[in-house]
Amino acid sequence: MNPVANPYAPGAGAPPPALTGRDELLETVRIALERVRRGKPAKSVLMVGLRGVGKTVLLDRMRDDAETTGIHTLRIEAPESRSLPAMLAPELRQALIRLSLVEKAKKLAQRGLRALAGFVKGLKLEYSDISVGLDYEPEPGLADNGDLEHDLQALLEAAGEAAQKADTALAIFVDELQYVKEDELAALITALHRTAQRRLPVVLVGAGLPQLRGRMGKAKSYAERLFDFPEIGALSAQAAELAITQPAEEEGVFVDGDALERIVKETKRYPYFLQEWGKHSWNVARASPITREDVERASTAAVAALDESFFRVRFDRLTPAEKTYLRAMSDLGAGPHRSGDIADRLKRAVTSLGPVRSHLIAKGMIWSPSHGDTAFTVPLFDEFMRRIMPGHDWME
Ligand SMILES: Nc1ncnc2c1ncn2[C@@H]1O[C@H](COP(=O)(O)OP(=O)(O)OP(=O)(O)O)[C@@H](O)[C@H]1O
Ligand SMILES: [Mg+2]
Numbered sequence: 001m002n003p004v005a006n007p008y009a010p011g012a013g014a015p016p017p018a019l020t021g022r023d024e025l026l027e028t029v030r031i032a033l034e035r036v037r038r039g040k041p042a043k044s045v046l047m048v049g050l051r052g053v054g055k056t057v058l059l060d061r062m063r064d065d066a067e068t069t070g071i072h073t074l075r076i077e078a079p080e081s082r083s084l085p086a087m088l089a090p091e092l093r094q095a096l097i098r099l100s101l102v103e104k105a106k107k108l109a110q111r112g113l114r115a116l117a118g119f120v121k122g123l124k125l126e127y128s129d130i131s132v133g134l135d136y137e138p139e140p141g142l143a144d145n146g147d148l149e150h151d152l153q154a155l156l157e158a159a160g161e162a163a164q165k166a167d168t169a170l171a172i173f174v175d176e177l178q179y180v181k182e183d184e185l186a187a188l189i190t191a192l193h194r195t196a197q198r199r200l201p202v203v204l205v206g207a208g209l210p211q212l213r214g215r216m217g218k219a220k221s222y223a224e225r226l227f228d229f230p231e232i233g234a235l236s237a238q239a240a241e242l243a244i245t246q247p248a249e250e251e252g253v254f255v256d257g258d259a260l261e262r263i264v265k266e267t268k269r270y271p272y273f274l275q276e277w278g279k280h281s282w283n284v285a286r287a288s289p290i291t292r293e294d295v296e297r298a299s300t301a302a303v304a305a306l307d308e309s310f311f312r313v314r315f316d317r318l319t320p321a322e323k324t325y326l327r328a329m330s331d332l333g334a335g336p337h338r339s340g341d342i343a344d345r346l347k348r349a350v351t352s353l354g355p356v357r358s359h360l361i362a363k364g365m366i367w368s369p370s371h372g373d374t375a376f377t378v379p380l381f382d383e384f385m386r387r388i389m390p391g392h393d394w395m396e
Contacts, residue, residue, distance in 0.1 A: 021239025160200030
């Protein structure tokens with residue numbers, strides 16, 4: 001059928017034509033933000049889930065929803081290399097400038113901007129990647145200690161006071177939170193703990209890989225009490241079907257029951273895969289309805305497309321030793337696997353593989369669901385590894 005009308009949207013962060021199965025979570029976050037704005041206690045929310053389950057599109061939707069109700073939002077994506085203060089500073093500046101336009105919050109927002117100036121001045125030696133325009137002179141003693149934990153707390157308190165005065169809230173949206181360094185996470189947790197104690201309207205909505213939960217707990221032991229960690233995973237069967245049928249029907253196209261069943265089976269209800277199968281099934285179908293045969297013919301193209309994008313971008317960032325490790329894991333199946341079993345497969349000692357395993361965790365390729373266990377963070381990555389490194393050569 002006409003590819004121009006194809007509604008499906010595979011791609012990192014690409015908003016789906018129908019965001020299905022997440023209404024409850026959207027509502028939970030909406031309520032939390034609204035409570036925070038009213039000075040009522042509410043936990044910050046950190047969504048954890050594997051690659052491609054829809055964390056980024058959820059964050060973006062939550063942010064849009066928050067903005068429409070007049071909540072001030074900041075949006076950060078933590079890359080592996082930049083520091084948290086460097087990412088936070090320009091976003092906070094913009095939020096404070098916007099707050100300074102609200103007449104009754106003007107004074108406090110300007111104080112927030114002075115806190116930001118002190119923050120940058122105090123930390124720019126340690127975090128040389130901070131670059132932000134400063135609008136005011138620092139106020140001596142305000143967020144300018146040069147100690148991240150102390151200064152971030154003072155800065156978020158000042159920003160929270162301004163938001164409170166403006167009858168709004170500051171919602172900080174951070175994607176890929178697992179990449180933030182431990183001491184920076186600790187500072188963020190402390191600052192949020194403080195604003196929560198003071199009932200200031202500052203809240204974090206984060207997303208990250210499953211290792212995030214453990215990283216937060218390691219950074220500050222009380223983190224697990226301070227935050228909610230909803231798990232985002234594959235969709236329910238009903239939501240998965242709706243993700244396929246609703247966009248098609250909006251274009252006047254039907255998907256028959258057998259075709260749907262096949263898509264659900266091939267994709268294991270993972271959002272990214274659903275978009276890819278929807279797209280290719282649409283393209284190979286000649287007319288409505290899309291049939292089981294269409295889906296079967298589309299599968300090769302869908303797998304090839306995933307191999308070239310979703311899986312490939314991850315694979316290309318691996319060293320040869322890391323590839324071999326993941327290939328050995330994939331030989332054992334979908335996982336999780338005991339580290340000892342992986343080492344056995346490689347005919348190596350577990351301890352000698354420690355560094356490779358740590359690097360793979362830092363890169364966000366694997367995580368440890370429980371002590372001594374190792375699992376992929378990318379769904380169906382085991383199948384991909386067996387496709388891309390077939391045979392037994394990798395063992396040598
Ligand atoms: N609830 C949903 N229903 C249908 N499709 C969805 C849903 N959520 C996400 N998608 C689709 O899944 C794909 C992946 O979404 P997204 O990039 O948000 O995932 P992610 O969890 O952030 O992945 P990563 O960990 O790789 O960043 C996109 O193509 C998106 O359109
Ligand atoms: Mg994402």
